[in-house]
Amino acid sequence: MRPSRMVNRSDANSLPISTPHFVGRDRELNALRAAVSRRPAIVLVEGEAGIGKSRLLQEWIAGEQALTALVSVCPPLRESLTLGPIVDAFRGIDRLVAGLRLTDLAGALRPLFPEWSGDLPPALEPLEDAKAARHRLFRALDELLRALGVDVLVLEDAHWADEVTLEFLLFLTSRQRADGPSLVISYRPEEVDAGSLLLRLTSRLPVGVTGSRIALASVAPDDTASLVSSMLGGEPISHEFRSFLHERTGGIPLAIEESVRLMCDRADIVFRDGQWVRLALTELQVPPTVRDSTRERVDRLSPAAQQTLRAAAVLAEWSSEAAIAGTAGLTPEDARAGIAEAADARILSGDDRGRWRFRHVLVATAVYEAVARTDRALLHRRAGEALESVDPQPVARLAHHFREAGVTAPWARYAEQAAAQALASGDNTTAVVVLVDLLSETALPPADLARIARTTGLAALGRREPVDEVYHRVVRGLRAVLDGPGLSAREQAEIRNPLGRLLITGGEAAAARVELERAVTDLGHDPAEAAKAMTYLGWAYGSPWPASTHRRWLRRAADLAAGIESPAVRLNLTGNRAAAFLMLGDDEAWDVVAGLPFDGATAPERLDVARIHTNIGTGAVMWGRYADAERHLAVALRLADAEESSRLLFNVQLELANLDWFRGRWEGLAERSAALAEANADRPAIHLAGVRLIARLAAAAGRRREAEEQFRFVLDEATRLGAADDAMEPAAELARLWRADGDIPRALQITDAPLRTIRGKGIWLWATDVAPVRVEALLAAGEAEAARALTEEFARGLRGHTAPAPRAGLALCRAHVAAAGDDPARAASAYARAAQAWEALPRPYDALRAREGQAIALLAADRVAEGRQMLSVQYEELFRLGARGDADRVAQRLRDHGADVPRLWRGGRKGYGDRLSPRELEVVRLVVAGRTNRQISEILAKSPATVDQQLRSAMRKAEVTSRTALAVKVTEAGMLEDDDSGVTLS
Template sequence: MLDASPEGDRTPSTVSTPRLVGRDRELVALRSAVARPPAIVLVEGEAGIGKSRLLREWLAAPEQRSALVSVCPPLRESLTLGPIVDAFRGIDRPVSRLPLTALAGALRPLFPEWSSDLPPALEPLDDAKAARHRLFRALDELLRALGVDVLVLEDAHWADEVTLEFLLFLTSRQQSDGPSLVISYRPEEVDVGSLLLRLTSRLPAGVTQLRIALAPLRPDDTAALVSSMLDGNPISQEFTTFMHERTGGVPLALEESVRLMHDRADLVVRDGQWFRLKLRELQVPPTVRDSTRERVGRLSPTAQQVLRAAAILAERSSVATIASTAGLSPAACRGAVVEAAGAGVLDGDEHDRWRFRHVLAATAVYEAIPLADRRQLHLRAGRALEDVHPPPVARLAHHFREAGETQSWARYAEQGAELAMASGDHTKAVDLLVDLLSGTELPAADRARVARIAGVAALGRREPVDDVYHRVIRTLRSVLETPGLSARQQAEIRNPLGRLLIIGGEAQTALRELAQAVASLDHDPVEAARAMTYLGWAYAGPWPAATHRRWLDRAAELAVEIDSPAERLNLAGNRAAALLMLGEEEAWDVVADLPVDGASAAERLDVARIHANVGTGALIWGRYAEAEKHLAVAMDLAEAEQASRLQHNVRLEQANLAWLTGRWEGLAERSAALADADRDRPACYLGSIRLAARLAAAAGRRRAAEEQFRLVLEEFARLGAADDTMEAAAALARLWLAEGHSGRALQVTNAPMETVGNKGIWVWATDLVPARVEAHLAAGDVRAATQVCDQFARGLRGRTAPAPRAALAVCRALLAAAAGDHARAAAAFDRAARAWSALPRPYDAMLARARQAEALIAHGHLAAGRELLAAQYELLFRIGARGDADRVAQRLREHGAEVPRLWRGGRRGYGDQLSPRELDVVQLVVAGKTNREISRILAKSPATVDQQLRAAMRKLKVTSRTALAVKAVEAGVFAEDDSFHDLS
């Protein structure tokens, strides 16, 4: 079961016994063989591979057979015939009633408790072999008298010699219809001289024979086993890979690891999938640890020394490398390797390289090595690997780090990072360098150089913003505090730091870092030009557009001197996107010549980023067809290069495009998924919340929309993302104007209007200026409204920006309506609606048409106005803007028109239905949000969220958040939201 407390990520309250997975074929083969007696079935495999579980599953099947089962204990001195005797003690039939001959008297020494039921004791024999043969015949007679069909002996590698002789005796008599034998054992535990080898190699003719060699589980079976322990929910791909690699697919190791993670509260379910909170390491379960150490302890001291060396080396290594690490001669090491491999601990490949068969076993051995010995072994390993060609620099960095050899560690860490970046593994490079910077004190110059490389490597990562990203930010800031750094060294660190901060949405801080960096980057024209281009982006900072433009022009001057075509493309593409943000028409000339592919992975990623930025700019301008084209190019390249972070960016912009162009179906789910995926990147996360707020506002869920837009506005303002404050402020103004609060509407738009005026970037004001004009008019200040409209018109001169120009048409229509010129207002709203429709931006076109209808009615054209108003009511309702549809319906009633019945009817009270506030909470639960996050997004107290969540659970008759989310989606409660809107 899941913990039903209303929190965010779910943790399991219990862990179930795993079901048998990945053994269907073996189980069928076992059943088939035993169904054709007499049979000998040998089940072999390493410890924990699932031999006993397979036999238990087979024995539990409702098949008509009599079986005796025994397990050989791992005793130092095995008891003679102990497993066979233990098997017979499990019978539930009186021995006295069995058809036994006098031969059974030989059994009295083995079963003294049956003395009164067995025939008299036999005369002792002088020949020990004859006595043993007589005893075996007596045991065989007992088996047949009991009607035993199958004798099952588990862990036969621990059986005593006499027990194995008895099994050989039974196989020799199976042709006379004796019992079938099912024997399990570990091949690596069988000594060379063991009789078990004769049993497994000399099977008699005429007997059904089957050997089942159990292999580790495959990754998909690993996922299925873990899932079966966790309420059947699937586990994430990352979790699957992690578990399979570290346990080697051994079922026992998997089971014990899951239980250990449960005990440590490392497991959570998110969006219906199990994740592990910390994927860096996996503790060795006690059962696996003890089993491994017990097996290793039975080996010779030399073999144990080799295993310690192999645990230190961790990866496949040659015998020579292992010998050097262990401090042994190659000959002694070779013999010990053979011994360890024979015990099933080491595994070799075709190149005679060796490693532990399972990571957990290696970890168990590694953890048992005293710390001082570990350092010495790591030092030997490092020196041994220095002789390998080419040198494994990442491994060398690791070993010298653990050995405390700072200089060698630093040298190889830098070499490893360089190779990792060359191969595209920027995350590995970052890990190597940040570990170096965090783990030791380097000279200032070395520290600065390593930090610069780490920053550049971090910029090349394709993964989403994560712990690695935040760790490198903290590390670079820490390095900047190092005494003795020159201005140039600081600049080389601030440059990538600023760009990383841009990725994280910390725009204001990013520009400060870049502005400081540019002053000391004269020695590197490419990086100087790149930093200047970022400073040319106008999304943050107090600078006017002219200042941003000067940065872009300076970057262009430097770009002329750059020889690399790839660097010139990067600078030109980023310049074009920055010019679009500034509202500069010339950007489109550069955009027209952009390539749609690159010659290398790095170039393709660069082209993808450029097209994504251009797509964002096209959305601001209202050129939606071009936005769709550029975003599609960006997505194709990002997917091809598996750039997940860039994919998230593009998906958000595509969702914004869907909102603007009226393709709202499924948009709520997309916004929730985007918010969850981008929770670690403030800018993208807030963009997803803004999308949800738009939908809430259109649907009439005013409170949720207000709370979400307020969060977006406050957080974007805190981050310094000036352009992103515009829409949120305008949306809040519209909500408050609908309630008659013109003063609040003016107040919330004051700062964004000041930003637009100071920067002089009026393409940003598509949503803002109409809301501001309407707020002035509602306050009775026609003059101020006119001034804002005129400023807007001047700011758009010479710019073919369709969306801002449509907004300007709305402003002029609002002024005409306020002046009482209803005929001119109707014509102006018609022009605005046509402008919106041409984009296309249907929602805004519908709102403009509704205002046009009001103007027609005010002008005396009642029938035409009501007809147009009724048409907008139906269009708004069907697109999903139920709140706006409700307002239009109210206006129709006021004008004496009948409102079409488009929905199934509503309820005055909520009863067992979810209220609007409960719906808002449930929607965020479906998105995977915790109570704390919901409280933050909806601006409610945690107690209120908890109360509404429990009420929703009660109404939907569920007891957990997961069940609530599933039930809400299945029941379609969001589809019925129209019955809960606030009507005005």
């Protein structure tokens, strides 16, 4: 038996603590080797913090001496430098650039590598288009990779990568060839958003590219024992110690390692009876997190080492001894001694370039969070001052440090430089995030604030993300600058212009119109921007102006556009003008549309052409020109898909879904509508349109309560947002529901405001759905003269306009008026004409409902057999279409007239039915947790209206009328214990 060897605190340094062996990862290591051997390959290594991703890559690289690998790590900066990880990877190469065979394209690399300027080709001419500049830069980087003969590009901690870096990786993926580099990328899945570009790296692999995803899990209890044993001289550990340590650390290698080091520092372990055991297992507490263990370990170091670690934590990246010394406020000698002590304690690690950083990010975070906030500001200021001497200056890091230090002037200076670099690479989001916090800095001179606000607003317009928290921060920031003192009229206009266009993106039409109208008078110095603002003012929504005012703005924009040299700007203005004229119902729009291109020479041009054709398709749907709509939407779909613009694809998919509704292609439409509504919860216009589709289907299926709730939600939100055109259909459908209930006053009241809008603006294209139901309600109220007057007013409003859909609506109004007369035969003919008009579009659902009116008129004319026959046909066709509610109504009419009703097969109901959707489930969970609607809105990044709508939908499905009752019911149903969505609440 071996003697017992106690370790006390005074003798702690004598304990044989070693770097742990690489254990429990043989399968993953073999998988990584096998994947990379099949070049070209894309390998994603995923796992939570501390799980061992970096160690796996280190072991693999150490065993692959024949491979040329570039390795970089993404720093955890709040605003990452555009392409910073890629640039750092190249700066680590030993081979001289001067000897490489590079084409003139490599001149695009000069801004990224100013230290190589003597060895690179001459700088290229700047490109105005940010996306084109980014694509050229990507090609140059790819050329450099191949010239260097790089076999593998390794990127660690890609969850912190800037968007342009991820786009470059996707670019490499699309160009993978047998001689191209493989990609090995590590990241934390829990820190990657669902829509991140990172997750698309292996979703669409080119032919011949090997894709592999290696997920690291916690190590097993036996591997925990092996890892600890390797740190303690190879001696075994007790079963109790192993179980205790594995349970408390969750099998996370980093947590295991740090906990062991802490226990050794505290002399909490003893070697007894041939194995390591822990003293007082039930009494002494092992820190459950790396944070606790790290803080205690750091406290045992000398003051100089502790200050060095605080500086390294603030710097957050590989940093030189000089930078650490300057940040820590230490002499070079003291800093060097502190670094050496921290390195000996296995907290810092160095590279062959004399730089240092924390071995683990979690440890760095623990140290940083332990620094008092007042001390953090001082350390960040020192870090910024230390990094100012670096050449080239790391402007994103400098902006970050001076921001955290609260030193406004250098923060603003470096933030603008970092934003300019990001914009040059086409990374608008990074530029916006770097700048937006400056907008609330009243310490800046007004002229500086105005310049920064204008840059921020224009950069935000180029973002591809939907309406998110960044969008809201920009809007708040721009408004704050406008509310401040000292801005000239021109400066205000240059801020209001992008603000107005952003508000259009956010669905705030009325507010957008106010900003643009105030901006346009002071934009004379910039004809292109003035013309854009005028074109937006030409759109008919969001203002009480008559159509003539919108037309005047559009013609002013056209006059300005004629003198603009840029073909891209002229195309943008022409496309927007055509769509605006379509919304006004003006036939001249189609002459403009005929001259639009169907493709573009560059990616930005293709995206603009796709957006234009989406808008034309939307207008064509409103007109009832469905063949034209399908053609334009097909162009938009092709281009948006080719450019991988998910945001634009949602717009196109929504209009295609609308088109399918009108044309009677309802199969699978419920699922598509629900998916569109949920995927665009933070894009008001798209979300409301998706909900409107859901409501249409619910109304047709006879789910009256659901339809009413959804239409009410859409109407309220459209009214709040100032989207007058979007308020027409929900008001008409609510009136139809209430008229069917016999609530005529309510049906008339809900159509008052839409009709006032149509009359005030003179846009009778919008009356397609509202006018017929209003006429019906007036007739039911005994106001036949008012019904006839409205019908004639509708007819006058359509003179000179050829849109087929409103003309079919007019035919239906005339049929309703005829039905109220004394000649049922005349009414039957009028309904037949209305049905034919709908059929010509084709719009079968409306045609079937018009045929129902025709059949009723035939019955009233004593043409009973003919009327019953027609009703039988309508019953079967409505049923097969999916309009079960209408079919049931027709069936009852048949029974009332003594006819037999055939029994048709009824399939299952589409959509979620009485089950909660995934988005509703999110809201309900937070309700049960006691959150208010406002808190839920903030947590889920949804608008309060969306939360309210989803909560009301959940309450309807649960058949309860209060939040408390809902919480009780879902808890009793056991839903909160089930990860699956779609739990039935009955």
